[in-house]
Structure formats: C-alpha cells, structure tokens
Amino acid sequence: MTTQTVTSVPAYAAPAARAPLERTTISRRPVGEHDVLIEIKYAGICHSDIHQARDGWGEGTFPMVPGHEIAGIVAEVGPGVTGFAAGDRVGVGCMVDSCRTCDNCRAGLEQYCSDGPVYTYNSTDRGGETTLGGYSTHIVVDAAYTVRIPDALPLDAAAPLLCAGITLYSPLVHWKAGPGKKIAVVGLGGLGHMGVKIAHALGAEVTVLSQSLRKRDDGIRLGADHYYATSDDDTFKQLAGSFDLIISTVSAPLPLDRYLALLRTDGALVNVGAPEEPVSLNVFSLLAGRKTLAGSGIGGIRETQEMLDFCAEHGLAADIELIPADRINEAYERVLASDVRYRFVIDTATI
Structure with a gap:
C-alpha cells in the first residue's frame, strides 16, 4: 500500500528527433515496495541529452523526456525501503536498474551490467516501459539506485555531479x-x-x-x-x-x-x-x-555515493547557470556553441 500516488506529472519532452522540447504531461508508476518517490528540484542538462533528443546516437524512442542529473527531495517511500525517508535529499544519475545478479552488478559495477543497465531515460525497464527522465517534477525510482546528497552540497550545483x-x-x-x-x-x-x-x-x-x-x-x-x-x-x-x-x-x-x-x-x-x-x-x-x-562509463551506485561524499568533503560542486524550463531549447543551442560555464541546470519548479 502507498500513502501517495503520483500518476500524471508535467515534464518537458522532445516529441520527435531534432524537434524542440515542449511542455507535456507524463505518467509515473505507483510507488512500489522498494521505490522512492522523488520531488525533483533540479535537473542538469548533459550533452548526452542533446545527442539523444536529436537522435545523434540512433535508437531514440520518442516522445523522449531527457535528464539523468537529478537532485530532489524524497516525498514518499515504499514499505520495504529502509535507507531513505520523506524529506531526505537524494539524487538519481544515469541508470535506474540493472540485472543485479551478473558479476559486474555484484561487484558494484552496475553501469557495466552484462544484460545492460536500465538507463534513466530512453531505455526499456523490466516491465517493458520506456523510461522517462528528469526534465519533470517527480520520478519514481528503486531505492537501490538512489543516492544521498550530503547536506554540504547545494542541491542545484549537486545535480550535475550525478553524471558529470x-x-x-x-x-x-x-x-x-x-x-x-x-x-x-x-x-x-x-x-x-x-x-x-x-x-x-x-x-x-x-x-x-x-x-x-x-x-x-x-x-x-x-x-x-x-x-x-x-x-x-x-x-x-x-x-x-x-x-x-x-x-x-x-x-x-x-x-x-x-x-x-x-x-x-x-x-x-x-x-x-x-x-x-x-x-x-x-x-x-x-x-x-x-x-x-x-x-569509461559513469560509475556504480556505491562509487557514485563515494563521489558525492568526496565532493562534500572537499567543497566541490558544479559551476552552473540555473535556468527556467522554457529556456531548455535555448540552452541546448548554447551548449553546442560552448556558451555555458559550465553546466545548465533546470529549476523544475518552473515546469
């Protein structure tokens, strides 16, 4: 049983390859036994988002909601979750699941899962649904693929740490x-x-x-x-x-x-x-x-938490330019022109 269900949330999506992103509404699954519902506060814009939204790497599924640099607050946890509670500061990076049983997964290298990880967007989850990313107000993620953002890191400048x-x-x-x-x-x-x-x-x-x-x-x-x-x-x-x-x-x-x-x-x-x-x-x-x-591709969940703790200890965060959601398309063009120092981050409250 869950105490809260978010089924329909606003988001920004690319309706087709190379089409401008536009505001839309997407569905999120109910919070399951081991899930956390995250109220997304900030989402970084990665160059990978542009590659995929413009189908530069091929195999894009549209409409596509990019975003794998996610920082937010836990709004709800499933009954089987023990590591997180409502109000916690958390992040989600490039993947939201993997097989969990192969040698790589058991070694904490989920990013190299033998079956292929389930990416945060433009991927197919274990239920056969296409994953939708962080350019939205909420996301439901398995707690095992969620990391804690230390209090010493500002949420907005921490978001790009989840990929960059x-x-x-x-x-x-x-x-x-x-x-x-x-x-x-x-x-x-x-x-x-x-x-x-x-x-x-x-x-x-x-x-x-x-x-x-x-x-x-x-x-x-x-x-x-x-x-x-x-x-x-x-x-x-x-x-x-x-x-x-x-x-x-x-x-x-x-x-x-x-x-x-x-x-x-x-x-x-x-x-x-x-x-x-x-x-x-x-x-x-x-x-x-x-x-x-x-x-080298991203890092495993354990290493991502280690990285966040290291950055907090050393006072490291991304240099960012915070933008409203209606400037995403402009931001894409500026990234391609190397006109950002050094990461655009979307204030998802503006979605």
Missing part, C-alpha cells in the same frame, strides 16, 4: 590519479571542469588541453596547474611524453595518435566523451610505450 561528477571521478580513481601523477583533461566543459576540480582535489598535477586559451583563467581558478591550446602545434611538441593519464571529455572525434604521443610509457588515454562519428587509430601509437586507449 561520477563520469570523471570513476576513471580518475581507477587509473590512480593522485600525488606524483600528471593528468591532462581534454576540454573544459561540463565534464571537463569537474575533472579539473576532482583531479586537483586528489592531489594530481593537472593540465587542461583545450582548443584555445579562451578559458585559461577559469581553468586555473578551477584547479589546473597548466593550460595549453591544442590548436597550437607547438603544444604537441612541447608536451610529448608528459602525462600518466589523459581523459578526453569532448564529443568530437580526436586525432588519437597525436594525443597518445603525449603519454608517458604505460600511460592511458581514456575517453568519456562519445563522438557520434567513428575515430581512426594507428596501432603503432599504442605499441610505442605500452600505452592504453580506454573508455
């Missing part, structure tokens, strides 16, 4: 960023600016590699020790063999061979940005120096 934060935290920790390590972050956008903050807090020496020096002052303020323009060929000559780890956050295809040449022996180039186009590679770029070309 964990997307950078996970590879930085996995590849052991810390004192004595030289780390480069490619791109200073929504993902990149969190990468700089987190890598700096971990104690690494941090370099930003950006197309131009336009954001250099920001990069230094955020924690970068160095800042170079990749449009300058001298950058690649000067920094050859410099880095233990390079994390690419950009969604444009990179000249991988040039970036691999920037790594030390046993260094890794890790992609967290996802270009729509294929990329090319000369394998000799890997053989010379036993280098690794890798990818």
